[in-house]
Amino acid sequence: GDSVTQMEGPVTLSEEAFLTINCTYTATGYPSLFWYVQYPGEGLQLLLKATKADDKGSNKGFEATYRKETTSFHLEKGSVQVSDSAVYFCALSDIKAAGNKLTFGGGTRVLVKP
Amino acid sequence: DGGITQSPKYLFRKEGQNVTLSCEQNLNHDAMYWYRQDPGQGLRLIYYSQIVNDFQKGDIAEGYSVSREKKESFPLTVTSAQKNPTAFYLCASSIAQGGFQPQHFGDGTRLSIL
Numbered sequence: 001g002d003s004v005t006q007m008e009g010p011v012t013l014s015e016e017a018f019l020t021i022n023c024t025y026t027a028t029g030y031p032s033l034f035w036y037v038q039y040p041g042e043g044l045q046l047l048l049k050a051t052k053a054d055d056k057g058s059n060k061g062f063e064a065t066y067r068k069e070t071t072s073f074h075l076e077k078g079s080v081q082v083s084d085s086a087v088y089f090c091a092l093s094d095i096k097a098a099g100n101k102l103t104f105g106g107g108t109r110v111l112v113k114p
Numbered sequence: 115d116g117g118i119t120q121s122p123k124y125l126f127r128k129e130g131q132n133v134t135l136s137c138e139q140n141l142n143h144d145a146m147y148w149y150r151q152d153p154g155q156g157l158r159l160i161y162y163s164q165i166v167n168d169f170q171k172g173d174i175a176e177g178y179s180v181s182r183e184k185k186e187s188f189p190l191t192v193t194s195a196q197k198n199p200t201a202f203y204l205c206a207s208s209i210a211q212g213g214f215q216p217q218h219f220g221d222g223t224r225l226s227i228l
Contacts, residue, residue, distance in 0.1 A: 049216055100145055104158075106154075
């Protein structure tokens with residue numbers, strides 16, 4: 001079945017540092033890929049998405065490129081802020097799966113210190 | 115503003131008691147989902163519904179039940195058969211078809227056992 005693996009946290013950074021969160025996936029079909037962010041005590045918010053190979057999703061300074069050859073969708077941000085402290089989830093949705101279901105990675109907690 | 119409303123934000127259950135978590139959306143989405151999130155872990159799918167009066171089991175449906183009598187509502191009942199119900203429950207919705215569409219999440223309900 002489909003699966004998503006992302007690096008374990010917590011990741012602790014200083015403000016203005018470069019952030020990378022690795023995400024790799026296994027899928028039988030041709031998935032769409034997503035990054036969601038969860039702030040403390042809240043639900044998930046869509047951060048960015050990519051629907052085909054070599055697509056780059058971007059939002060709020062975050063970027064991720066859909067790499068079919070390495071089955072990866074790593075999240076990057078060039079200069080993080082304290083407000084970026086959150087849990088980040090990589091997820092996929094397989095077009096062949098019924099119901100537009102999402103498969104999530106385990107989440108990566110990011111803590112940005114001033 | 116369109117969105118997903120989950121209530122209550124916090125819920126306490128006594129042993130042997132059923133409780134129902136509310137989820138309402140005004141996004142006119144066809145598909146709705148329930149996820150369970152345990153501390154430090156990713157999201158696991160409990161049930162989903164692609165259309166009114168129809169729903170399917172997800173990966174961890176045992177001990178839970180749902181109904182979908184209206185497009186905008188998808189309540190989840192945690193029954194006494196669920197032996198470890200303490201968790202954060204998230205409801206989501208999306209346009210049903212395609213696999214390209216992101217899911218939109220509510221702010222969650224935190225369920226605890228007294």
